[in-house]
Amino acid sequence: MSAFKSFILIALSFLLITCGNSESKKNNVSIRTNAKDNVVKLGETVTFSIHNPDNVDIASVRYKLNGNTISESLHLKNQKLGIQTVTATIDYGDSKEDVSTKITILNNQLPKIYGYEIVNIYPHDITSYTQGLEFHNGELYESTGQYGESKVRKVDYKTGQVLKNVDLAQQYFGEGLTILDDRVYQLTWRENTGFVYHVDTFEKMSSFKYGQSKEGWGICNDGTTLYKSDGTENIWLLNSETLAEASKLQVYTNKGKIIGLNEMEWINGKIYANRYQKNGVAIINPENGAVEGVIDFSPLRKLVTQHQGLDVLNGIAYNSETKTIFVTGKRWDKLFEVEVFEK
Incomplete structure (x- = not known):
């Protein structure tokens, strides 16, 4: 193999490795709720927590329901029914990460x-x-x-x-x-x-x-x-x-x-x-x-x-x-x- 071809292969390998590592590695965290299968009814209270199996240092967590800020304990009263998205913005001090999950909100009364x-x-x-x-x-x-x-x-x-x-x-x-x-x-x-x-x-x-x-x-x-x-x-x-x-x-x-x-x-x-x-x-x-x-x-x-x-x-x-x-x-x-x- 010529020196020129060897140089090209090394350069391409370096480029692939660099591109493959260009995104920061996400932490192994997720949102958990107290609801079975993430299904809740109006009138109930749903709580959110971060599952952090690797014990990564977390500075703070902010929760949102369909883009609106909520606390980690939410009493369901006037929320829209159906499949809704809960997002947690996790602050690690030197970086932030968004993780999300779905909850299903049902009515609490028979028609x-x-x-x-x-x-x-x-x-x-x-x-x-x-x-x-x-x-x-x-x-x-x-x-x-x-x-x-x-x-x-x-x-x-x-x-x-x-x-x-x-x-x-x-x-x-x-x-x-x-x-x-x-x-x-x-x-x-x-x-x-x-x-x-x-x-x-x-x-x-x-x-x-x-x-x-x-x-x-x-x-x-x-x-x-x-x-x-x-x-x-x-x-x-x-x-x-x-x-x-x-x-x-x-x-x-x-x-x-x-x-x-x-x-x-x-x-x-x-x-x-x-x-x-x-x-x-x-x-x-x-x-x-x-x-x-x-x-x-x-x-x-x-x-x-x-x-x-x-x-x-x-x-x-x-x-x-x-x-x-x-x-x-x-x-x-x-x-x-x-x-x-x-x-």
């Missing part, structure tokens, strides 16, 4: 059971694969799905007459709908696209893309913020100006997460959400994601015309003028006006 009473029954287009339903100024707006059949429309709910209709292009599968500041927001399923229409003319004003949520399912609003479901346990909070996903809720009970959240409606400070392939509705606290109640609408399906294309309950709207709730389903020929009460 309440609600019943309903039918107030009125109105006609509904049996061909509509209902995905979104909402009242605005006393008139009903609806979004429907299926490729080649999707549309957004305004309906006289008492007669079922279609007052205005816009068909989506065949490549779009329509999903949820909500109305805020004279704008109709309509989601599509897997096309990563939402549409914005003027509420009076149905003129398409703009479109928007999703962020971390890969699919569009249901959407509602509280008068300021848009809430978007994606078929998982997550509800994403969208900035109404930019339509960017600012944060999210994880929907949980006292047992675990609730997936398949679909069409949603904001009613008296709560989110009412249909669940995919279920004939029921979950009542969700928008502050922390807790399921506070459930409504079983299964008997309604037996009251509509039974046919081959009949599908599950989907579509919930609150009429502020009558103070009642309206529900229907995919290819149902009836729209039910109901009053809900706690059993």
Whole structure:
């Protein structure tokens, strides 16, 4: 081997060794909690400690929950439910290191059971694969799905007459709908696209893309913020100006997460959400994601015309003028006006 080749090999070996040791070695430390499997409930106290098997000298430790500073003993009261991140910043005196772990926060109460009473029954287009339903100024707006059949429309709910209709292009599968500041927001399923229409003319004003949520399912609003479901346990909070996903809720009970959240409606400070392939509705606290109640609408399906294309309950709207709730389903020929009460 020539002297030149030997020099090159030595230089490369030195470079590899240098690059391999360029990062400082992390200490063998981790976060431990007093909770079994790191699962805790609201109302309980969770404590954090540093597991330090090598007895490295530690000057101080600072804990954060989702970026907010907490003490090593935290009483859970108003925290968001679901999988949350705890980070510890460990100060060794001459260096610092961040380590993290996940905890799962559950609700501490069973969901309440609600019943309903039918107030009125109105006609509904049996061909509509209902995905979104909402009242605005006393008139009903609806979004429907299926490729080649999707549309957004305004309906006289008492007669079922279609007052205005816009068909989506065949490549779009329509999903949820909500109305805020004279704008109709309509989601599509897997096309990563939402549409914005003027509420009076149905003129398409703009479109928007999703962020971390890969699919569009249901959407509602509280008068300021848009809430978007994606078929998982997550509800994403969208900035109404930019339509960017600012944060999210994880929907949980006292047992675990609730997936398949679909069409949603904001009613008296709560989110009412249909669940995919279920004939029921979950009542969700928008502050922390807790399921506070459930409504079983299964008997309604037996009251509509039974046919081959009949599908599950989907579509919930609150009429502020009558103070009642309206529900229907995919290819149902009836729209039910109901009053809900706690059993």
